[in-house]
Amino acid sequence: MPKNTQSFLDPRSPLVLDTRELPRRPGAMRTVDRVVKAPSDLGLELIGVPEGADLRLDLRLESVSEGVLVSGTVDVPVTGECGRCLRPISDSVVVNIQELYAYAHSTTDETTDEDEIGRLQGDLIDLEPAVRDAVVLELPTNPVCRADCPGLCPECGGLLDDLPADHHHEQVDPRWAALSQLNNEGD
Numbered sequence: 001m002p003k004n005t006q007s008f009l010d011p012r013s014p015l016v017l018d019t020r021e022l023p024r025r026p027g028a029m030r031t032v033d034r035v036v037k038a039p040s041d042l043g044l045e046l047i048g049v050p051e052g053a054d055l056r057l058d059l060r061l062e063s064v065s066e067g068v069l070v071s072g073t074v075d076v077p078v079t080g081e082c083g084r085c086l087r088p089i090s091d092s093v094v095v096n097i098q099e100l101y102a103y104a105h106s107t108t109d110e111t112t113d114e115d116e117i118g119r120l121q122g123d124l125i126d127l128e129p130a131v132r133d134a135v136v137l138e139l140p141t142n143p144v145c146r147a148d149c150p151g152l153c154p155e156c157g158g159l160l161d162d163l164p165a166d167h168h169h170e171q172v173d174p175r176w177a178a179l180s181q182l183n184n185e186g187d
């Protein structure tokens with residue numbers, strides 16, 4: 001049964017690439033250099049790309065015999081929270097994209113499993129899954145504002161960065177506490 005080649009993608013969607021301008025001749029090339037808005041939920045729980053933030057696409061679309069090879073970089077701003085001091089983190093990462101999108105009915109299309117590679121839908125490429133994968137791979141699961149962030153004082157929750165180096169709390173050693181208790185009983 002022939003696969004449905006009709007496009008379900010919205011060509012105006014920020015991470016959908018239109019390949020109509022790219023000749024279907026191996027070796028032909030087009031570049032995509034544009035800024036698009038980030039989709040929602042791009043990233044991890046503690047750090048990610050704010051929805052609507054600017055993503056800079058710097059990509060190369062290349063015709064190969066089996067489809068279109070997309071390679072290049074996406075520059076994404078990320079925000080999150082330091083896992084130690086809870087202060088906001090604001091940074092940017094550049095992720096690498098290299099993905100083959102097979103033509104419908106090409107050998108690659110016929111011989112690979114449904115999820116293994118991307119596929120062209122008509123003339124359109126949905127870049128979003130590839131960008132999501134690349135961003136998630138690049139982000140730390142335990143983000144910190146800087147590698148040597150000392151975090152918070154476990155006693156009072158104050159920022160150790162803002163507290164004097166000798167910051168400490170009077171602590172009664174539990175052994176001494178027990179001893180003084182004994183002394184009192186001996187009276």
Ligand SMILES: [Zn+2]
Nearest residue numbers: 082085145149
């Ligand atoms: Zn921190």
Ligand SMILES: [Zn+2]
Nearest residue numbers: 153155156158
């Ligand atoms: Zn403290």
